[in-house]
Amino acid sequence: MKVVKLLHNPGAGDEEHSKEELMSTLRANGFECRYSSTKKKNIGKDIETDIDMLVVAGGDGTVRDVVGDLLDRKMLEKNWPIGLLPLGTANNIAKTLGIEGETQDIIRSWQGAKVKKYDVGRLYDVPESKFFLESFGYGVFPYLMQEMKKTGKEKIDVPEMKIKAALELLHDIILSYEAKRCMLEIDGVDHSGNFLLAEIMNTRSIGPNLFLAPQADPGDGHLEVILVPEHDRKKLAAYVQHKINGIEEDYDFHSITGKNIRISWHGTHVHVDDEVVKLKESSEIKIELKQSLLEFLVP
Structure with a gap:
């Protein structure tokens, strides 16, 4: 036994x-x-x-x-x-x-059951946060988390209602959020630009079940970096609107795989999984993939 x-x-x-x-x-x-x-x-x-x-x-x-x-x-x-x-x-x-x-x-x-190896994202220079399991990111998502708390919507205790409230609020944020400058290096290659969001993802979905990285595998030895530039604003808003309407639609977000990442953002707030962290303006963060630290039982 x-x-x-x-x-x-x-x-x-x-x-x-x-x-x-x-x-x-x-x-x-x-x-x-x-x-x-x-x-x-x-x-x-x-x-x-x-x-x-x-x-x-x-x-x-x-x-x-x-x-x-x-x-x-x-x-x-x-x-x-x-x-x-x-x-x-x-x-x-x-x-x-x-x-x-x-x-x-x-x-x-x-x-x-089978045993599934699970990678962990190691964070450097983030106060009180040394790792992430789901995602680390800048832009509309940490802003959404702050607004959910400010409006009291994070206290909704019915899961379906809470997710819908988050999606509706996110849709409004996407339409008005100003794209920010992001300095980004992935495995030594520069990918800097102006983005509505920059997410380093280990899971396929984040937040209110948004599948931004449907191809992600948390045991494949890579992180998925999802970038949404200004010209994809309407595309992202339409994807969220479909989710609000109960329509599951594939979205092909710009994705880059990597293991070692350096990133800074013209702003002060970032999210680590489901927590918002305040950093110094444009702080550079180093992220390193740690392979197979965890094991989960899967079907």
């Missing part, structure tokens, strides 16, 4: 995703289960050495919190496979990995 450590965000999901229900379901599927709440600080220190795998129950932010504690623990001492139960609003990490469906079905699938 495999021993799993359930790392659970008690504020995610509904009554079916309570501590008791999740532990009961894990045991019913043949796992010995131990528990820790992700609300506890330094959760990585609670993981016993005889654990066979980790189960992370929550959204993208919960996954980031857990991984942050593991990396602080120098997780290379033991690399536990992670079974992900997506209980958040966007679940961009889970969607990229193809992990969707009912909790019971996901848990049952682990008996014959």
